[in-house]
Amino acid sequence: MALWAGRFSKEINEDVNAFNSSLSFDCRMYKQDIRGSLAHAKMLMKQKIIDEQAYNEIYKGLNDILHEIEEGKLLFDPNAEDIHMFIEAELTKRYPVSGKKLHTGRSRNDQVALDLRLYVHDEIKELQSLLKDMVLTLTKISSQHLETIMPGYTHLQRAQPITFAHHLMAYASMFLRDMDRLKDIDKRVNVSPLGSGALATTTYPLDRHFVAEELGMNDIMYNSLDGVSDRDYAIECANALALIMMHLSRFSEEIILWCSWEFKFIELDDAFATGSSIMPQKKNPDIAELVRGKSARVIGDVSTLLTMMKGLPLAYNKDMQEDKENLFDAIDQVKLCLPVFTEMLDTMNVNKEKMREAAARGFINATDCADYLTKKGLAFRDAYKITGQLVAYCIENNETLESLSLDTYKKFHNMFEEDVYNAVALETCLNSRQVVGGPSSKVEKENIERIEKKVSDYHD
Template sequence: MKLWAGRFQKETDTLVNDFNSSIGFDARLYQQDIRGSIAHAAMLGKQGIIEEHEAEKIIEGLKAILADIEDGKVEFSMDNEDIHMNIEAMLTQRIGDAGKRLHTARSRNDQVAVDTRLYVKEEIPAIIKQVLDLEQVLVKKAEANLDTVMPGYTHLQRAQPTTFAHYMMAYANMFKRDVTRLEDCLARLDECPLGAGALATSTYPVDRFQTAHALGFHKPTDNSMDSVSDRDYAIELMADLSILMMHLSRFSEEIVLWCSWEFKYVDLDDAYSTGSSIMPQKKNPDVAELVRGKTGRVYGALVTLLTMMKSLPLAYNKDMQEDKEAIFDAIDTVELCLPVFAAMVDTLTVRPKNMAKAAAGGFINATDCADYLTKKGLPFREAYMIVGRLVNMCIKSGDTLDTLTLKDFRAISSLFDEDVYDALALKTCVNERKVYGGPAKESVQKQIELIRQFVGEHTK
């Protein structure tokens, strides 16, 4: 019998029952649901809303159900629609009428709200830990490649010289912001909706501060209608996870390029690559490609929640049942991607010679050549034009700026001298960029230290 059967004269149609049911996906909330119910029962007993001995019996029954679920002894029923009704039905079957008192001063609206918040509240720290693990891998790779010069790119064209360490720290700073975004989201959702009821609390003297603190929340939510009718914390989390996956996807794209024969800046470990069923020479960057592809699933979760909520009147609407599959899938996807991505980066082999060879071409020291002239008193725009003429001359002759003779340089400008070759050396170009945040070795070492400090502060 349905828990709402008193109002209805007919049984729910089988198609409607299946369509309406969420137990197929919200069963994973069983721990959170039981925790919330235990806190609610304890509060009911303390407030004298139900007898203390009934509250104790309910709590004992809930703990036994939790143990049985963990041991695989429980089979959930589609007839009971969702995880909340399944557990309540089991409880009543086991302990009798006392189980029917559990739902006093509570609605499934605030029940599902607290379950989902508890779930998200537990998963965010797990994701943060995975991001911090990736940060440690990036620090390790950066420290090993402080002198590994490579081209930096704009428009995917070789632009200026940098180092592989500087590159790693660029992504490390992106992931650092991802951590702080997740922390901000966690702080904002740290309010407990339990006790809000269907939308207007209860005539019973419930103590929402007791249940909030019992469940580890900072405080109860301030408005009961808001408590059950918004999912902005979940939308915020989906946005944060989408940004995180975007960063992983960009990094994946770099790796796909870098391990191609056209670049060959890195080699992926065999354990994090796959082969072809027909081409024996192939070594495919499937991990990076899958991370890039799975980013779309997380974006989809964000759009799902935004679309679901965009026209809903207050307070609860059944549409909101659609939040959980999107939330679960996004969290599962991120938690699947992060550790395998970190392992792939950790085990890849850097090819400094190939990077140096690429850096030697493409005139990526052209800006440094212009800077050389400006330091000798020439306005930058004039220096820019002179170096442009030099580059054009090199393209026609097949030279690089480094291979031009001093006579060639002076044919364009008398300001060039023997010291131009030191100024154009790639390591000079990199290590003279000592500006805070730049690619010079001492600057990157500072960046590494800041990331290491950040990780340390978050792993105490």
């Protein structure tokens, strides 16, 4: 019989019980549920709401249950309504008198709210660690490619010269923001709703701050209605995870392009690619494609959470049981994608020659040619027009700005001198960009060192 069955005259319908149950997915919060219950029991003893013997029995019982679950000796009862009821029922079996005292002064509403917050807090720490690995992998690879010239693109058209390091460090910056975002969200996650009761606290003299301190939480929630019904933190977390997946998806798209024969900028290690069942020449970037696909799934999880919450009145409603599966799925997908993506990057081969060749054939030094004339006194718009004419001439005559003769240059404007060749050399174009945030080797090296220090000093 369910622990809440006193009001009812008959057993719940089996189909309804299965429909109502959340144990299949909230069982993963068993550690957090036991942690919360231990802190609650300790507070009840401190406040003399239960005696020391009851606390000692509760303490022993909950720790025994924890160890037995982790050792596989205690299996979850599929008939239990949720993880909270399962653990309480198991405790009560072992200590019938003391076990029934554990729930004094709390409701499942504030209990589940606490468990989910503790779970998200723990998962954020793991996600931070995975993101840190990703950023440090990117800085390591980038340090090896400070001189590897490639085209930078806009509209997927070759635009200006950058280095492979500069391109990778753009993603390092994104993932660093993701770390900061999760850290900020955790400030709002790591607050205790326990003591809010069902919606209006309790008549027992609870010490809510004591419980929060026991659990290492930053504070308590100061409105009991908000305490049991708030899921902003879950939506914020899922949204941050969707942003991580969006960043991974953008990165995946570029990996997929770079692997193609049309680019051939990189080659993935055989351990991170698959073949075709019919075409023996194929080497498919399936990992990147799966990550790109999973990003849609996580974005969908955010949408589900927002839609689930948008019409709910205060305080708790059973709809809110639907918060967990989508949040858990978003967490699971990011934790699945980050490590395999990091390893894929760490083992890829970079084709420097192909990147350099693409940069050389793309007229990506045209802006620098215009800047050359501007620095000699010509108005930029006039310089822009002349350079555009030069590019058109090169295309028509199968030339590049580097291969044009000085006589040809002078036909377009007499300001051109021998030093134009140095000005349009890709290395010059690249390393003349000394502005902070730019792609020059010197600036990029400093940026890598800055990010490495920030990540190394980062505290979860």
